Each structure stands twice: as structure tokens, then as C-alpha cells.
Amino acid sequence: MGIGLTHYLILSGILFAIGLFAVITRRNAIMVLMGLELILNSANINFIAFSRFGGINLDGQVAAIFVIVLAVTEAAIALAIILNIYQNYKHIRIDEINKLKE
Amino acid sequence: MLTDFGIILIFFIVGVLFVAAGLFVSSLIRPSHPNKIKNSTYECGEEPIGSPWIKFNIRYYVVALMFLLFEVEIVFLFPWTVVFKQLGWYAFSSMAVFMVILVFGLAYVWGKGDLEWDKPKPYIPKLEDFVDMKD
Amino acid sequence: MGPISHSINFLEELQKSVGLFAPETALTVTFLLAIVADLIFRRSRNVTGFIALLGFIATGALLMSNSSTSAFAFNSTYAIDPFANFFKLLILITSYLIVVISFFSAELYHGNRKLGEYYTLIIGMTFGMFILCSSTNLIMIYIGIEAMSLCSYVLSGYTKEIRRSSEASLKYVIYGAVSSGIMIYGISLIYGLTGHLGLAEINHSLNVANLDHITLLVSGMMIIAGFAYKISAVPFHFWTPDVYEGAPVTITAFLSVASKAAGFAALIRFFKVVFAAVPAQGSIPDATWNMLGSIDWRIVIAILSVLTMTLGNLVALKQTNVKRLLAYSSIAHAGYMLMGVTVMSEIGVQSVLVYLVAYMFMNLGAFYVVMQYANLIGSEELEDYTGIGYRAPVLGICMVIFLVSLLGFPSTVGFIGKLYIFSAVLSFAGKNGQNFYWLAIMGVINSAISAYFYIKIVRNMFVRGAEFDKEKFKLSPESLVVALIIVIPTLYFGLFPGAVIRWAETSLKILVGN
Numbered sequence: 001m002g003i004g005l006t007h008y009l010i011l012s013g014i015l016f017a018i019g020l021f022a023v024i025t026r027r028n029a030i031m032v033l034m035g036l037e038l039i040l041n042s043a044n045i046n047f048i049a050f051s052r053f054g055g056i057n058l059d060g061q062v063a064a065i066f067v068i069v070l071a072v073t074e075a076a077i078a079l080a081i082i083l084n085i086y087q088n089y090k091h092i093r094i095d096e097i098n099k100l101k102e
Numbered sequence: 103m104l105t106d107f108g109i110i111l112i113f114f115i116v117g118v119l120f121v122a123a124g125l126f127v128s129s130l131i132r133p134s135h136p137n138k139i140k141n142s143t144y145e146c147g148e149e150p151i152g153s154p155w156i157k158f159n160i161r162y163y164v165v166a167l168m169f170l171l172f173e174v175e176i177v178f179l180f181p182w183t184v185v186f187k188q189l190g191w192y193a194f195s196s197m198a199v200f201m202v203i204l205v206f207g208l209a210y211v212w213g214k215g216d217l218e219w220d221k222p223k224p225y226i227p228k229l230e231d232f233v234d235m236k237d
Numbered sequence: 238m239g240p241i242s243h244s245i246n247f248l249e250e251l252q253k254s255v256g257l258f259a260p261e262t263a264l265t266v267t268f269l270l271a272i273v274a275d276l277i278f279r280r281s282r283n284v285t286g287f288i289a290l291l292g293f294i295a296t297g298a299l300l301m302s303n304s305s306t307s308a309f310a311f312n313s314t315y316a317i318d319p320f321a322n323f324f325k326l327l328i329l330i331t332s333y334l335i336v337v338i339s340f341f342s343a344e345l346y347h348g349n350r351k352l353g354e355y356y357t358l359i360i361g362m363t364f365g366m367f368i369l370c371s372s373t374n375l376i377m378i379y380i381g382i383e384a385m386s387l388c389s390y391v392l393s394g395y396t397k398e399i400r401r402s403s404e405a406s407l408k409y410v411i412y413g414a415v416s417s418g419i420m421i422y423g424i425s426l427i428y429g430l431t432g433h434l435g436l437a438e439i440n441h442s443l444n445v446a447n448l449d450h451i452t453l454l455v456s457g458m459m460i461i462a463g464f465a466y467k468i469s470a471v472p473f474h475f476w477t478p479d480v481y482e483g484a485p486v487t488i489t490a491f492l493s494v495a496s497k498a499a500g501f502a503a504l505i506r507f508f509k510v511v512f513a514a515v516p517a518q519g520s521i522p523d524a525t526w527n528m529l530g531s532i533d534w535r536i537v538i539a540i541l542s543v544l545t546m547t548l549g550n551l552v553a554l555k556q557t558n559v560k561r562l563l564a565y566s567s568i569a570h571a572g573y574m575l576m577g578v579t580v581m582s583e584i585g586v587q588s589v590l591v592y593l594v595a596y597m598f599m600n601l602g603a604f605y606v607v608m609q610y611a612n613l614i615g616s617e618e619l620e621d622y623t624g625i626g627y628r629a630p631v632l633g634i635c636m637v638i639f640l641v642s643l644l645g646f647p648s649t650v651g652f653i654g655k656l657y658i659f660s661a662v663l664s665f666a667g668k669n670g671q672n673f674y675w676l677a678i679m680g681v682i683n684s685a686i687s688a689y690f691y692i693k694i695v696r697n698m699f700v701r702g703a704e705f706d707k708e709k710f711k712l713s714p715e716s717l718v719v720a721l722i723i724v725i726p727t728l729y730f731g732l733f734p735g736a737v738i739r740w741a742e743t744s745l746k747i748l749v750g751n
Contacts, residue, residue, distance in 0.1 A: 003106040009429075016422055023415050032411055039418035046425035056432035060425075063376045063434060065177050067421060070383045072174045074417075076167045077387050078410045083163060084397050085407050094411070099401050100479040192248050206269050213276040 008049035015042035029082045029092040033075060040071040164216055175204060254310035257317045260299040260325065264364045267292025271360060275353030282346070285356040286336055292360065293333045300325055307748055313435060314374035316506075316748040323590060323744035324370040324502040331495040331597055332363045334723070338605050339487045341716050343612040344396060355395055359491070362388035366499035373510065373748070375424045375434045375460075378503055379417070382463065385496060386413050393484035393492070405483025412476040416466035423459025426452060436510040437749060444514065454532055461537070464507070467500030468571045471544040478552075481564030486611060489560060490604035493567040494597050501593065505578060505586055508534065509747050535667070539579045539676050546572025546683045553690050559607055560617045562690060563600075566643060569687060570596055576680055577658045579673060580665045583745050588657035590741035595654035595730070599642040602723040606636040609720075613710050619697055626698035629710045633698055635720045640691045642727050645684050649731040655684065657738075 015038050022035025044064045051060025086092050186193050271285040278284045307318045365384030372378040394406025428434055431442035469477040481489045549569030556562035577589035611617055626633030642649035662677045730737050
């Protein structure tokens with residue numbers, strides 16, 4: 001019994017679900033960011049697994065490189081924004097930051 | 103005949119053994135003189151207990167962000183090195199353009215003063231602090 | 238990418254592509270000049286703004302010079318076609334006007350805030366939208382969306398010491414990152430299904446193989462979620478009211494026009510290329526696109542459209558903050574434009590293009606007046622607008638024109654836009670007698686509902702009360718000139734829409750494959 005495409009897809013599916021769950025349920029902004037990284041990395045696993053086992057082309061691996069870079073820039077900007085939130089509110093619990101509600 | 107899972111298992115076992123062996127050997131040969139400060143958790147020179155949100159200086163975050171951004175560009179360099187020989191000067195010049203744009207970014211960060219590590223100025227005691235000048 | 242033995246061809250292709258990429262290169266150079274200028278002229282707050290204006294003019298000239306070319310660049314990942322050029326020019330005009338408007342903003346120039354990054358990021362955002370308009374590869378689309386979004390996250394929180402602005406920025410970055418994460422997961426599934434990332438290749442795979450419908454539907458919906466977030470379509474609109482209310486007015490205007498236009502460009506190209514069926518031998522190609530039969534995407538878009546405009550208009554009814562009200566109104570307008578996409582034909586796309594031109598003028602104008610009022614009375618609440626129409630008469634009349642245009646009143650450009658959308662929907666006749674009369678009826682009902690809240694703003698502005706006797710506001714002549722620059726096209730194209738319609742008509746060519 002070898003490790004095939006299915007195993008990778010199950011792994012990425014689980015990671016995606018955990019990431020989405022974290023994004024929806026966590027109150028701490030940093031935790032939400034971590035969930036986000038899980039979502040992006042589950043997509044990366046998909047890309048690389050399809051590229052490796054599909055045997056068609058290397059597009060998937062190129063895509064993974066770009067996703068890694070964009071994930072980093074997104075995390076950097078999100079962290080900077082969360083830092084600014086902390087300076088304004090002295091906490092980062094996103095459910096308590098709701099001045100903008102009717 | 104090992105399956106793929108068997109290989110992973112061996113990796114796992116070797117990983118655990120590697121760490122355990124290292125700790126065991128060092129515990130045999132190191133001198134042991136524990137005290138309170140030595141036993142506290144090492145946290146990059148910061149006080150390890152308390153709210154993690156107020157302790158860290160904002161300077162750490164800025165440096166971490168800068169490092170992250172300029173480090174990740176390496177990921178583009180790896181595939182580039184593979185085809186560099188075949189594509190020659192054109193590949194070189196396109197990567198040079200990419201690098202120049204990054205250098206502009208670095209220059210901007212530098213010029214804005216975000217790379218400055220403003221050390222707290224230690225107060226050097228002067229003679230007047232010890233001698234009562236009124237006399 | 239071909240094998241290395243073809244590297245000579247590859248180099249030639251690359252050199253040709255760089256030539257086609259000139260407008261984007263001009264934007265990049267402008268961006269670099271702006272950050273250098275920001276370092277050199279530390280005292281000046283406007284220098285990057287002026288550099289941005291000059292750079293936009295240069296980019297516009299380059300765009301006009303190859304406005305009729307149709308070619309692929311960068312190994313068919315980037316299409317230079319009239320369709321992309323239309324959107325790029327529209328976005329460029331918007332960016333230009335936003336920079337001009339920003340010079341008048343008291344909110345931005347409050348205290349001694351540095352504005353170097355502000356104008357620089359607007360250039361960066363324009364660049365991202367350019368990429369999005371031209372991409373024919375899912376990874377390029379993702380890069381475009383991210384380049385645009387990353388700049389807009391920062392811009393929406395630019396007045397960072399104001400709590401609601403930083404809150405807007407936080408909500409925008411979290412919702413935006415999640416939706417783009419879901420989109421990239423959908424892209425990875427599509428890649429697994431078809432083995433390709435290029436839109437034309439995906440289309441080819443879909444045409445030859447009978448792929449799993451459920452996976453295709455799920456991954457397609459995930460990708461549409463990413464686009465729907467950018468055009469703020471229901472149910473991906475949650476960020477819109479909060480971000481529009483919290484962000485600086487100029488950025489709200491920019492997001493509501495330019496990033497919505499870029500989202501529509503990518504959405505239309507995605508549907509046109511990916512889900513098109515190869516016409517049978519000998520059949521006459523007609524203006525209605527032949528779509529792959531497995532999933533009826535027209536119905537999916539039609540449902541999105543109805544939900545979007547209905548929710549936008551109904552929630553707008555009870556808003557008391559003008560910025561928030563205009564946010565919901567912009568959701569509703571995205572719904573009207575989705576009606577045009579539903580038809581998926583030449584005339585449908587043309588109607589969306591005409592509507593976007595109309596929407597650009599009237600929405601920018603409305604937000605400009607809101608900004609001027611905020612400068613004068615320091616408030617964006619509807620109740621504080623009482624009698625303001627008498628205290629600043631010229632601006633008041635301009636605002637009335639923008640609002641009735643948003644409502645779609647005849648003789649304004651908004652009417653022309655709505656007319657084209659509705660007639661495109663009514664003209665659709667699909668196979669098996671499928672039609673979208675019900676969609677058009679929903680559109681008309683929604684326009685009627687929207688009259689209530691647009692007129693409510695006008696009534697508040699001109700209500701006679703204690704404020705009537707208050708002294709008049711003094712406005713600088715320049716700020717009135719800017720208002721007129723936006724009002725004149727709103728009225729002119731409402732009466733003589735020929736130029737806009739011809740422009741849209743010549744911009745329908747979307748490159749599909751080699």
C-alpha cells in the first residue's frame with residue numbers, strides 16, 4: 001500500500017476544514033490569521049499533489065511558489081493592521097471591535 | 103518490503119531517537135549546578151511570565167516583518183538558478199529588474215528610519231550625582 | 238512552459254510581451270519614482286500625488302496608443318485586447334479623479350499626517366487592477382486580486398488613529414484574506430480536475446472530457462466567491478458597509494468604483510472563456526455565448542443578482558449614515574450589473590460596460606459631495622444634512638443630479654445605463670424558451686424601492702427649518718470646478734450617450750485562445 005493522491009487530498013481537505021473552523025470560531029485576530037495560513041497551505045498541498053501525481057505539467061508547483069509569497073505578504077500586512085488595532089483598542093478580540101454597526 | 107508508511111515511521115523513530123540521544127549524552131557530560139535563574143524559561147532576553155501582548159517591544163515586529171518580506175523573495179531565485187544557464191543574459195537582466203525593485207523597497211524602509219534600532223540610552227552617572235554640590 | 242530547447246522562441250516571446258506590457262511598466266516606474274520622491278522631498282505632502290497624476294497621464298497615453306491591438310503576452314497568461322483596454326482606461330480615469338479629489342480632503346490632511354504612502358498605494362492598487370483586467374490564467378488572476386487587495390487593506394485604514402478606520406481595515410483584511418483563500422482552494426481543485434491553470438486550456442479540457450459535476454460546481458462556486466467578494470455581491474458583501482463607512486471617503490469612492498470594475502472584468506472574462514462550449518461544425522456563431530450544458534451558470538448568476546440588488550436596496554432604506562447608505566446602494570448597483578452578466582451575450586456585456594461608465598461618474602460625484610460636506614459640517618449623518626442644500630447651493634444641486642442619476646432618472650447617465658441593462662435582459666432568448674423576464678421585473682421593482690432613500694437624502698438637504706437662516710458656506714473655486722467636471726459628463730452622456738455606447742461597442746472583443 002503506497003501513499004497516493006487520495007492521501008494528500010484528504011490531508012488538504014482536513015487542513016482546509018480546520019483553517020475555516022479556526023477563522024469562524026476564534027475571537028483572537030492572530031488565531032484567525034493562523035487559520036488563514038492553514039487554508040492557503042491546504043491549497044498548496046493540492047497544487048503540488050496534483051502536479052506530482054497528475055503528471056501533466058509543472059504549473060501546480062509554480063502556483064505553489066506564488067501562493068507562498070502572497071501568503072507571506074498578506075500575513076505581513078494583516079499583522080501590521082492588527083498591531084494598529086492593538087494600539088487603538090489595547091486588545092485584539094475581533095468580536096468586541098464593532099463600533100461600525102447600525 | 104517497506105511501504106511508504108513504513109518510511110515515514112522510520113523517519114519518525116529516527117527523529118525521536120536523535121533528540122533523545124542528544125539530550126541523554128549532554129546530561130552525562132555537563133556539570134549540573136541548577137539555580138532559580140538558570141531554571142527559568144529562556145525567552146530571548148524577555149521576562150517569560152505575564153501577558154504576551156504588552157511585553158514585546160514593537161521593534162521586534164518591525165524587524166520580523168522586514169525579514170519575512172525580504173527573505174521570501176529567495177523562493178523566486180531557486181527556480182531561476184535552474185534555467186539561468188540556458189537563458190543567459192535575459193534571465194539575468196529580468197532578475198536584476200526584480201532585485202532593483204526590491205532594493206527600492208529596502209531603501210524606502212531605510213530612509214523612513216524603520217531599520218533604526220533605537221537603543222535606550224544608558225544614563226552614565228556623573229560626578230555631580232554623588233557629590234552634594236551645596237556644600 | 239516549453240522545454241529548454243525552445244528557449245530562443247521563449248526569449249523572443251518574452252521580448253514581444255515586454256513591449257505589450259508598457260502601460261503596466263509605466264505604472265511600476267511611477268510607483269518607484271513616487272517612493273523615491275517621498276524620501277527626497279520630506280516636507281512636501283503633495284509631491285507623490287503630482288507624480289501619480291503625471292504617471293497616470295503617461296500610462297493613459299500608452300494605453301491609447303495600443304488600444305486596438307489584440308495579442309497574448311507572457312505565454313498566453315496575459316491578454317491585451319479591447320475589452321481589457323476599456324477597463325484599464327476606466328480604472329485609470331477613476332484613479333486620476335480620486336487623486337485629484339484627495340487633494341481637497343480635510344480628513345486626510347488633518348494634523349500633519351504624511352501622505353506619501355497614500356498616493357503611492359493608489360498607484361500600486363491601480364497596477365493590481367490592470368493585472369486583473371488582462372489575466373487569462375487563474376494564478377495571474379489571483380496575483381492581480383492580491384496586489385489590488387493588499388494596497389486597499391492599508392488604504393482603508395490610512396487614517397490609523399481614528400478607531401473606526403482601523404476597524405474597517407481589520408474587517409477588510411480578515412474577510413478579504415478568507416475569501417481569497419477560499420478562491421485559491423477552488424483554483425487548486427480546478428487545476429486537479431483539468432490539469433491546467435490557463436483559462437483557454439481549462440475550457441478545452443471541459444469540452445473534451447465529461448468531468449465530475451459536483452467537483453466542478455463546488456470549485457466554480459469557490460472561484461466565483463472570490464470575484465463576488467470584490468464586486469460585493471450578496472452573500473459575500475458583509476465587509477462592504479463597515480469598510481465603506483470606516484474608510485476615508487476618497488478610498489470608499491475608489492473601492493466602490495475601480496475595484497468593482499476590475500472584479501467585473503475578471504468575472505466576465507472567466508465566464509466567457511472557461512464555460513464556453515465549442516460551437517458545432519457549420520453552426521453560425523451568434524451574439525449569445527454558447528455555454529457548456531452541464532451546469533446552468535446563468536441561473537447561478539441570476540440568483541446572485543436578485544439577492545444582491547434586493548438586499549442592498551432593502552437595507553439601504555433604514556440607514557442614517559450617508560456613507561453607509563451609499564455602501565448599500567453600491568451593493569444594489571452590483572446587482573444591476575450582474576443582471577447584464579446573466580445574459581452572457583455581446584449585448585449583455587455591452588450593457589455592463591455602459592453601466593460601469595455611468596456608475597463611475599455618478600458614484601464618484603456623490604462621494605465627492607459627501608466628502609465636501611464632511612469638510613464643512615464634520616459629519617456624515619443624514620440628520621446633520623438638514624438644510625445644507627441652501628447653505629452650499631452649487632454642491633447641493635450637484636448632489637441632487639448625482640442622486641437622481643443613481644436612481645436612474647431620464648436625462649441622466651444613470652438612466653442610459655439602466656435602459657441598456659434592462660433591454661439586454663429582455664432581449665435574451667435561450668434554448669427551450671428560457672428567458673429572464675422575471676429578472677427584469679425584479680430589477681424594475683428594485684429601482685422603484687431605491688427611489689425612496691435617494692429622495693430621502695434630497696429632502697433632508699432641502700428641508701426648510703431653523704438651519705435655513707444660517708450663513709452660507711464659502712467653498713473654494715477649485716472644489717466647485719472639480720464638482721462640475723464630474724457633473725458635466727453625468728448630464729452630457731445622459732442626453733447624448735452616443736460616445737459611451739460606441740466606446741463600449743468597440744470594446745467587446747475578448748481574446749479566447751490562440
